Amino acid sequence: MSSDPWGRVDETGTVYVRTADGEKVVGSWQAGSPDEALAYFERKYEGLVVEIGLLEKRVRTTDLSSKDAMAAIGHLREQVDAHHAVGDLDALRGRLDKLVELVDKRREERKAQRARQSEEARQAKEALVVEAEELAQSDQWRSAGERLRALVDTWKGLPRLDRKSDDELWHRFSHARSAFSKRRKQHFAQLDAQREEARRIKEQLVGEAEALSGSTDWGPTAARYRDLMAQWKAAGRAQREHEEELWNRFRGAQDVFFAARSSVFAERDAEQAENLKLKEELAGEAEKLLPVTDLKAARAAFRQINERWEAIGHVPRDARPKVEGRMHAVERAIQEAEEAEWRRTNPEARARAAGLTGQLQAAVDKLKGQIEQARAQGNTAKAEKLERELEGRQALLDQALKGLQEFGG
Template identity: 75%
Template sequence: MTSDPWGRVDDEGTVYVRTADGERVVGSWQAGSPEEALAYFTRKYEGIAVEIGLLERRVRTTDLAAKDAQAAIDHLKAQVAEGHAVGDLDALAKRLDALSAEVESRREERKAARAKAQEEARAAKEALVAEAEQLVDSTQWREAGDRLRELVDTWKGLPRLDRKSDDELWHRFSHARSAFSKRRKAHFAQLDQQREEARLRKEKLVLEAESLSGSTDWGPTAARYRELMADWKAAGRAQREAEDELWTRFRGAQDVFFQARSAVFDERDAEERENQTAKEALLVEAEALLPIGDLKAAKAAYRDIAERWEAIGHVPRDARGRLESRLRAVEHALREAEDAEWQRSNPEVRARAEGMAGLLQAAVDKLEKQLVAAQAKGDARTVAKLESELAGRRELLAQAQKGLEELG
């Protein structure tokens, strides 16, 4: 019988392997010596050991799926348990058990990682859904639309959840996008309608503006253009191309009218400035009549000046009041001179003035006599009273006599 530490060959050629559970037959050898038999079955052992080493390397250095790794381990375990080999099969079994535990540990780690990734993906998708639902009522159409497209791209980059959860979240996400898109479409449809209405209104305004461009009724037409401009602003904006074209026509019509008006007004302003110069020369003539000496000659000269004044025409508005005020001052002086002349030549006025002077003279004479009598009696109180009254009457008498002198 031939043997080594891990097996033996008996005299009949039966090959045994030694394990912790005892010996077991692994085969028989009839073709050669017992040493060759042990060498053959030892090589089979070494082959299994090599396969185990290769599997250990794959498990530890590649992304081999746990299921595939465990199937390979089970296959090798069967070879170790039932295989026809001579060697330390218990050591190989321990290596496979350790490798199996390692695979299981990695399976749990991956399971936990997948669970964590799923939770993170769920949280990320729920956040995307929440943001999408917040954007539903936004009126920042471009910004919100761009953001929703970004959210879709982010969603596509996230792992899938379980089918039910993923479908529920996607339904909410998709519903939010659809609701926003529906609102945006309705908004722009309404905006298009408003712009079309604005275009129609502005076309009418343009037609009226163009019809007024040749008017020479300057004031009312200018006022109407101001009203048209207010209506234009209130009409809202049309589509950009139509808005630009209509505005060019509208503004052009206004320019034609206001340029024509400016030309007329410029000519009128030049004429009014010439009129101002002419009236200022007349004022020099009129003011030379003051102070008035010969009333009759002054009145005739003023009538001639007034007739020429009216024939000249309008002057600039800012000079009008100043010039007319100077002319009215001359006219007022003439009127005062006429009033004074009338006062002097009116017999009724002279008679009233003479009568008043006579009455005042009589009153003064009476008071003087009373004063002499009071002084003779030594009545100081009466004297003081009469002196005061007499002073007042004498002053009034002096004024009346002066008026008579002025009447001539």
């Protein structure tokens, strides 16, 4: 017979293990000594210790599911309860009980974690739905479309919720995308219609521009081209494949007209520059007539110069006031000389001037006599007053005499 703290072998070869509920038969051993029997069943016990230790480690350190963990615990518990090992089986049962508690705790933790993850996924999907519904109203077709596609990828990466919640959120999300796509399709359909209308209008404008390109009616045609350009801008853009071709034709027609006009204007400018040179020479010739000493000769010479002036033609607009001003100055000087000559030779005016002179001379002579009389009488104050009056009358007489001299005496 052999024994140790946890088991023994009786004389029949029966092996027992000691438990809290008393001894339990482990098995029968007939092949060797009792010590070998205990050693064999003790090794089986150590095997259970190792398996339980490995299971404890897996439960603590891996994502072993609760179901698989409980199955493994049940399997080990069956082996422990079968009492086919010698050792502290009650301690193994205690470790398995604690392992069950750990698995239950991990199950609750995972359940809570799944609940958190589910709530986070719900919130994330709700945020995606809200953003998608906002984007559905956007007119930023490119950026909003790209963002909606990115939201779809984000949605696919999120965990599924319960079917009802997931379906409801997906319906809103999908509806928002569809609404945006419908609005975008309508927008581009309208844009296509507008561009087609713009193409039709611009083809008409091109036709008129090409018809005008050979016109020599420079002013009205240039004004019409400005009107056509304003209409072109107001028409909007045509389709890309038509816009450039139409613009090249439109611009080309204008270029033909304006190049021709520029050529003509360049010739005109050269002619007007030559005209200006000739008129400046004539203005200088006219200015030599001043001052007027021989009115008749000056008048005849100016008339001949003016006839040559009128035959020359236009000069540049910016130079016109100066050169014409020189001629007008000579013309005014001759006119003033004519007016002076007329006044000098006018009999009525000469008679009026002579009459006025005579009246003033009589008034001066009278005042002189009164002054002499006042001084003879010793009335100095009256004499001084009359002398002041005499000064004024004498000044008027001098002026009248000068005017009379202009009439030749």
